[in-house]
Amino acid sequence: MSTSLSIGEFEITTVQDHQGMDRNPSEIYSEVPGTAWDPYRDFALDPDGFYRSQWRGHLIRSSNGGPSILVDTGMGPGPHDHTGNPGELIDSLNALCVSPEEIGLVVITHTHGDHIGWNVSYDGDSARATFPNARYLIPRADWDHYSQPENSNDAFDHSVKPLETLKVLDLVSGVHEIMPGVSTLPTNGHTPGHQCVLVESNGQTGVITGDLFHNVAQISEQDWCPVFDWDTTISTRSRQKLLGRAERENWVVFSGHLGIDKSIGKIVRNEGKTFWKAF
Numbered sequence: 001m002s003t004s005l006s007i008g009e010f011e012i013t014t015v016q017d018h019q020g021m022d023r024n025p026s027e028i029y030s031e032v033p034g035t036a037w038d039p040y041r042d043f044a045l046d047p048d049g050f051y052r053s054q055w056r057g058h059l060i061r062s063s064n065g066g067p068s069i070l071v072d073t074g075m076g077p078g079p080h081d082h083t084g085n086p087g088e089l090i091d092s093l094n095a096l097c098v099s100p101e102e103i104g105l106v107v108i109t110h111t112h113g114d115h116i117g118w119n120v121s122y123d124g125d126s127a128r129a130t131f132p133n134a135r136y137l138i139p140r141a142d143w144d145h146y147s148q149p150e151n152s153n154d155a156f157d158h159s160v161k162p163l164e165t166l167k168v169l170d171l172v173s174g175v176h177e178i179m180p181g182v183s184t185l186p187t188n189g190h191t192p193g194h195q196c197v198l199v200e201s202n203g204q205t206g207v208i209t210g211d212l213f214h215n216v217a218q219i220s221e222q223d224w225c226p227v228f229d230w231d232t233t234i235s236t237r238s239r240q241k242l243l244g245r246a247e248r249e250n251w252v253v254f255s256g257h258l259g260i261d262k263s264i265g266k267i268v269r270n271e272g273k274t275f276w277k278a279f
């Protein structure tokens with residue numbers, strides 16, 4: 001299942017990869033007392049008190065031509081322990097009649113394992129780019145940080161490092177124009193180089209937010225941080241800044257992990273507080 005929305009000349013489509021894990025809010029938001037969730041329980045948590053994240057990418061296509069852009073590549077082929085099933089990102093692309101060969105650019109919001117999983121495919125030990133005609137745009141600050149031996153991890157070594165040897169790697173920083181109307185927007189804190197992808201056309205703006213937030217309660221409580229954030233002071237500042245702009249300028253927000261039925265929305269204000277309004 002995919003959902004699409006137009007931003008001027010661009011169509012942005014969710015590309016589902018896999019059902020994420022059931023998350024326990026008291027573990028993921030360990031600094032937030034359980035009772036603080038009460039005002040949000042109805043819409044931010046499931047009836048069992050957990051919330052279920054999703055893994056996905058987003059496809060950006062322009063009606064004026066130009067490269068098809070895939071933002072983030074999900075958790076990868078798997079099979080994944082919590083379901084026993086494989087990731088479905090390539091199947092989801094095929095269902096949209098898009099082959100891996102047609103992707104001209106892969107843009108990674110940050111290099112955590114659930115956003116880079118399909119970057120590279122392996123035949124035995126030999127790696128190849130899953131999207132053979134794409135350049136891969138990786139945040140430079142993530143590359144610099146996770147390339148250090150003390151910060152390295154299997155996901156990075158498996159799905160990002162080989163891009164250099166395969167000669168498809170482009171490191172980006174700051175506001176980087178990907179193509180006219182599409183650019184990266186630095187929003188670090190979740191990782192050292194976390195970035196959003198901004199899409200602007202015909203007076204409309206959409207933003208693909210990666211892991212700027214994981215649960216809709218963070219739209220209202222913007223200083224709540226999941227334990228996955230690398231630096232919570234910086235991630236809070238980035239979240240407040242971007243969500244504030246998205247609210248003021250009426251942006252359409254494409255989330256990384258919300259359920260498919262509410263993954264695209266806007267930031268609205270009601271009685272002094274901001275909320276997620278899903279399309």
Ligand SMILES: [Zn+2]
Nearest residue numbers: 112114211256
């Ligand atoms: Zn994530």
